[in-house]
Amino acid sequence: MDGYVLGIINLLAINCIAALGVSLFTGFTGVFTLGHAGYMAIGAYTAAILTVEHGVHFIPAIIAGGLLAMILAYLIGLPTLKLVGDYYTIASLGLGEAIRLVIENWQSLTRGARGYPGIDNYTTLPVSLGFLLVMGIGMFFLVNSSYGRAFKACRDDYVAASLLGFNTARYRVLSLAISGFYCGVSGALLAGFMSFVQPVMFDMAKSTELVSVVVFGGLGSMSGCLIGTTILTLITELFRPISQYRMLIYGLVLVLVMVLRPEGIMGTNELSLRYIKSIFRRRKKMSATEEGAR
Amino acid sequence: MDTIIQQIINGLSLGSVYALIAVGYSLVYSILLFSNFAHGGFLVIGGYICYFALRSAGMNIWLASLAALVGAGFSAVIVERLAYKPIRERTPITLYMLIASMGMSIVIENIFVVTVGGRFRALPPVIPMQPVNLFGLATTSAFDILSLVTAMVFLVGLQLFLVKTKWGLAIRAASYNLRTAGLMGVNVNRLIGIVFFVAGLLAGVGGIFLSVRYTLYPQLGMITTKAFVAAVIGGLGSLPGAVVGSLILGLSEMLTAGFISSQFRDLVVFMLLIITLIVRPTGLFGKSVGEKV
Amino acid sequence: MAAILELKDVNKAFGGVQAVKDMSFKIETGELAGLIGPNGAGKTTIFNLITGVYNVTSGDMEYKGRNINKLKTYQVVSLGIARTFQNLRLFAASSVLDNVMTAAQQHYKYSFFEAISHFGRWKKLERLTRGESMDLLERVGLADRAEQAAGTLPYGLQRRLEIARALSLKPELLLLDEPAAGMNADEVDQLNELITSIHRDFNLTILLIEHHMDMVMEICPHIVCMNFGAKIAEGSPDEIQNHPEVLKAYLGEEE
Numbered sequence: 001m002d003g004y005v006l007g008i009i010n011l012l013a014i015n016c017i018a019a020l021g022v023s024l025f026t027g028f029t030g031v032f033t034l035g036h037a038g039y040m041a042i043g044a045y046t047a048a049i050l051t052v053e054h055g056v057h058f059i060p061a062i063i064a065g066g067l068l069a070m071i072l073a074y075l076i077g078l079p080t081l082k083l084v085g086d087y088y089t090i091a092s093l094g095l096g097e098a099i100r101l102v103i104e105n106w107q108s109l110t111r112g113a114r115g116y117p118g119i120d121n122y123t124t125l126p127v128s129l130g131f132l133l134v135m136g137i138g139m140f141f142l143v144n145s146s147y148g149r150a151f152k153a154c155r156d157d158y159v160a161a162s163l164l165g166f167n168t169a170r171y172r173v174l175s176l177a178i179s180g181f182y183c184g185v186s187g188a189l190l191a192g193f194m195s196f197v198q199p200v201m202f203d204m205a206k207s208t209e210l211v212s213v214v215v216f217g218g219l220g221s222m223s224g225c226l227i228g229t230t231i232l233t234l235i236t237e238l239f240r241p242i243s244q245y246r247m248l249i250y251g252l253v254l255v256l257v258m259v260l261r262p263e264g265i266m267g268t269n270e271l272s273l274r275y276i277k278s279i280f281r282r283r284k285k286m287s288a289t290e291e292g293a294r
Numbered sequence: 295m296d297t298i299i300q301q302i303i304n305g306l307s308l309g310s311v312y313a314l315i316a317v318g319y320s321l322v323y324s325i326l327l328f329s330n331f332a333h334g335g336f337l338v339i340g341g342y343i344c345y346f347a348l349r350s351a352g353m354n355i356w357l358a359s360l361a362a363l364v365g366a367g368f369s370a371v372i373v374e375r376l377a378y379k380p381i382r383e384r385t386p387i388t389l390y391m392l393i394a395s396m397g398m399s400i401v402i403e404n405i406f407v408v409t410v411g412g413r414f415r416a417l418p419p420v421i422p423m424q425p426v427n428l429f430g431l432a433t434t435s436a437f438d439i440l441s442l443v444t445a446m447v448f449l450v451g452l453q454l455f456l457v458k459t460k461w462g463l464a465i466r467a468a469s470y471n472l473r474t475a476g477l478m479g480v481n482v483n484r485l486i487g488i489v490f491f492v493a494g495l496l497a498g499v500g501g502i503f504l505s506v507r508y509t510l511y512p513q514l515g516m517i518t519t520k521a522f523v524a525a526v527i528g529g530l531g532s533l534p535g536a537v538v539g540s541l542i543l544g545l546s547e548m549l550t551a552g553f554i555s556s557q558f559r560d561l562v563v564f565m566l567l568i569i570t571l572i573v574r575p576t577g578l579f580g581k582s583v584g585e586k587v
Numbered sequence: 588m589a590a591i592l593e594l595k596d597v598n599k600a601f602g603g604v605q606a607v608k609d610m611s612f613k614i615e616t617g618e619l620a621g622l623i624g625p626n627g628a629g630k631t632t633i634f635n636l637i638t639g640v641y642n643v644t645s646g647d648m649e650y651k652g653r654n655i656n657k658l659k660t661y662q663v664v665s666l667g668i669a670r671t672f673q674n675l676r677l678f679a680a681s682s683v684l685d686n687v688m689t690a691a692q693q694h695y696k697y698s699f700f701e702a703i704s705h706f707g708r709w710k711k712l713e714r715l716t717r718g719e720s721m722d723l724l725e726r727v728g729l730a731d732r733a734e735q736a737a738g739t740l741p742y743g744l745q746r747r748l749e750i751a752r753a754l755s756l757k758p759e760l761l762l763l764d765e766p767a768a769g770m771n772a773d774e775v776d777q778l779n780e781l782i783t784s785i786h787r788d789f790n791l792t793i794l795l796i797e798h799h800m801d802m803v804m805e806i807c808p809h810i811v812c813m814n815f816g817a818k819i820a821e822g823s824p825d826e827i828q829n830h831p832e833v834l835k836a837y838l839g840e841e842e
């Protein structure tokens with residue numbers, strides 16, 4: 001396999017990690033965010049500064065990036081997750097932009113809008129796949145546990161959830177913190193992949209991309225968000241020659257999915273043997289009724 | 295003293311343009327209870343129509359503006375019919391429309407990127423920009439005064455429309471309860487169409503002024519983020535709130551740019567947002583809708 | 588017997604509207620009591636006050652002798668209070684089993700680390716949660732529909748599911764808000780049986796809001812009747828049925 005394909009798989013793995021985080025927060029906990037690129041930015045710049053200026057080994061740097069993003073997400077989440085619905089979405093938009101603006105203006109630390117070059121190319125394929133594997137398994141385990149049920153309860157009916165004993169605010173903050181960690185790690189890996197980070201890489205378009213893949217894959221399905229990320233990353237990378245259409249495609253995907261099939265590819269189902277069997281059973285039943293009708 | 299007054303007028307002028315955008319956005323929110331993130335797109339459409347009408351079709355500013363306003367209004371209705379209507383007829387979940395609006399916003403912006411290109415365009419200088427001396431107190435530009443006056447004219451016009459006309463009454467009724475308004479005989483689809491047309495039109499006006507101020511480019515719609523923030527500060531769904539929030543925002547931006555640094559200008563916007571959300575999440579005039587348990 | 592729940596001169600006003608006025612009553616431990624009254628009398632408001640959805644304007648609410656005025660909604664479960672809702676609040680997209688497990692898991696908590704790693708007590712506690720949930724589903728007759736999406740159940744079964752979910756919280760006081768709403772006579776009979784049997788088998792105190800008079804009169808030895816936010820009568824079914832104020836509230840005044 002040549003370098004180009006390996007590069008795409010690498011990028012895919014990086015995008016998947018962020019998508020898992022956003023899926024947890026938006027798909028499973030039901031909070032629509034338009035600012036998660038900000039957490040990727042924090043992870044990216046943390047890792048960049050730590051590895052380049054302080055000679056930290058990349059693995060702790062990546063984890064530090066994730067942790068810093070997580071802490072910030074937690075601190076931001078505490079006051080803002082009291083908000084409901086659209087209020088929070090706008091707040092997240094504002095916060096994502098605010099993070100980007102701070103990075104742009106804190107020139108002494110981040111070298112500002114010109115970007116931060118010279119990052120070591122530490123994100124090799126084994127590294128990104130390794131992180132994806134460990135973090136992916138952790139995420140699947142999480143959503144299939146009591147915590148997963150708690151997040152879904154907060155999403156589906158927060159009144160009922162609180163009367164079942166769940167402190168819904170606390171669960172939303174937890175979900176945000178975890179998603180912040182995932183986006184932070186993803187950003188840190190991206191820094192080591194591109195060897196260069198720039199604030200504009202983490203703007204509202206990026207945040208929208210993150211939500212698009214989750215919506216496309218299905219709000220409430222982890223395997224769906226991975227499938228969605230794969231399809232959308234491949235489409236946009238393969239269509240690189242017409243890359244100006246990239247964002248247009250993302251936009252159209254969002255609109256078309258919402259109009260035609262809002263549950264996305266997978267709905268709330270996970271890709272499992274049982275699910276695949278049920279599709280075939282449905283097909284068989286459909287053709288059987290067609291036979292019977294003749 | 296001189297500079298303060300200048301910056302205040304600047305701030306009010308900027309704020310009044312934000313108000314046009316924020317009011318249209320809040321109007322849609324009050325009826326459909328969802329944030330139309332594509333609102334910025336209507337702004338850009340208005341700007342480009344005006345630009346091309348002036349440049350290529352050689353129209354005078356009045357005709358070009360009219361074309362822009364009508365064009366922006368109609369584009370809003372088209373977006374509603376294409377993207378939002380199918381969704382709202384199928385489900386009451388507003389999240390889906392919100393996501394679709396996000397998509398539409400990107401689509402509109404990128405349609406301009408791929409068709410006319412992303413470069414900055416300056417509108418032909420038909421709008422007066424020369425300095426004006428205000429009663430000897432301060433110097434400001436004619437543009438600021440003009441945008442302030444125009445915005446006020448349109449806002450007053452909107453208020454008259456809402457208070458004195460039949461459709462205005464219907465809109466006000468619908469902002470309390472859309473379904474009930476429908477049951478009372480209001481043609482809901484037409485009402486929504488009218489609301490979007492008005493919102494688009496107002497955004498178009500804003501678009502023209504903003505293109506003069508900042509030059510015209512596809513991402514100009516992003517400035518609506520600030521209008522959203524203004525609407526939130528004033529209270530989502532409240533039109534007076536949107537105006538007040540916008541003025542506060544415009545003033546804060548200009549005073550910060552003038553007296554602290556222009557770098558902090560954008561940051562101040564978001565700080566205000568955060569403060570509002572922490573201290574009074576429903577904004578200045580927003581109503582907190584409790585859920586019936 | 589000690590009073591498990593006592594309301595003392597509880598008032599709740601929403602702006603100018605007095606939803607609950609000087610409400611006082613006592614429910615003894617182990618009772619099966621009924622709260623009745625015309626629509627809008629304030630019955631669900633009482634439930635909302637007890638469970639912390641609203642705060643009282645004045646007055647005191649005591650649970651097992653302890654003042655619960657300031658309690659937050661998510662804290663009432665740990666005290667032992669569970670409720671169902673007038674307008675059903677199931678997790679419609681989740682399975683029947685998941686609905687119950689979400690509640691049952693409150694008694695089998697494991698840590699975050701165990702959740703993401705599947706180490707430690709995870710397997711055992713999940714198994715216990717699932718087992719108990721299935722038992723409860725069997726009890727209410729929903730075991731065969733465990734994997735079905737809760738929103739696709741027929742209405743009567745959805746109500747049963749909500750009761751099963753509340754039961755899995757292992758409450759001492761169960762508040763049922765119009766559990767028989769929308770049911771026909773047969774379904775009401777079955778529900779009666781369910782309620783009386785769980786009252787007996789699970790050692791519960793039950794406070795029941797209902798509009799089906801025959802149901803309430805049949806299974807509740809203690810009834811409180813409300814109208815316009817205030818208590819207008821309290822006593823046994825016989826006393827209530829013949830009480831002039833109750834008759835006036837439901838049937839109107841004699842011309």
